[in-house]
Amino acid sequence: xxxxxxxxxxxxxxxxxxxxxxxxxxxxxxxxxxSCLRILARSRADAIEVSEAAxxxxxxxxxxxxxxxxxxxxxxxxxxxxxxxxxxxxWPGFTFECWARTRRARRADYAVTGS
Numbered sequence: 635x636x637x638x639x640x641x642x643x644x645x646x647x648x649x650x651x652x653x654x655x656x657x658x659x660x661x662x663x664x665x666x667x668x669s670c671l672r673i674l675a676r677s678r679a680d681a682i683e684v685s686e687a688a689x690x691x692x693x694x695x696x697x698x699x700x701x702x703x704x705x706x707x708x709x710x711x712x713x714x715x716x717x718x719x720x721x722x723x724x725w726p727g728f729t730f731e732c733w734a735r736t737r738r739a740r741r742a743d744y745a746v747t748g749s
Contacts, residue, residue, distance in 0.1 A: 636689045639681035639747070642667045647722045648696055651729070652714075658729050666736035673741055680748025688743035699726035 635641050644663050651659060674682050700706060700721045705714045714723045725732055 636684055636686040639683040642670070648700070649725055649732075650723050651725055654729055659725065659732055662729075662733045662736045665733075666739055669737070669739040670744070673739055673744065673746060677746045678749055679746045681746070683745050683747075685743055685745055688740075696726060697721075700724070 635643065635646075642663075644660055644667075645656065649659050649663065650656060670682050674680075697720065703721065703724075703726060704710060705712050705721055705724065706719070714721050716722055
């Protein structure tokens with residue numbers, strides 16, 4: 635999360651599922667955290683933080699997908715939407731997409747600092 639070095643959330647925003655086990659999502663997220671820790675170790679650094687630009691790109695793309703989903707279209711009302719009508723709960727795709735995106739952290743998306 636931009637602005638919070640070394641903070642990793644499991645089951646954070648847009649990681650819940652309505653169609654399969656969330657355990658797979660947790661395992662994928664742990665793999666991503668381990669990838670970030672490998673970047674820290676290789677860099678002999680103290681802190682890693684996602685860049686604000688990378689976070690924004692990711693979130694914007696995710697929300698574009700969710701905007702076309704059944705929970706957002708056609709006036710559907712659900713507990714997945716916040717007061718502003720934004721889905722901050724569900725993952726918008728297949729679980730294998732999450733797995734592929736989280737397999738390896740992209741070094742260019744992170745600021746690595748310290749020692």
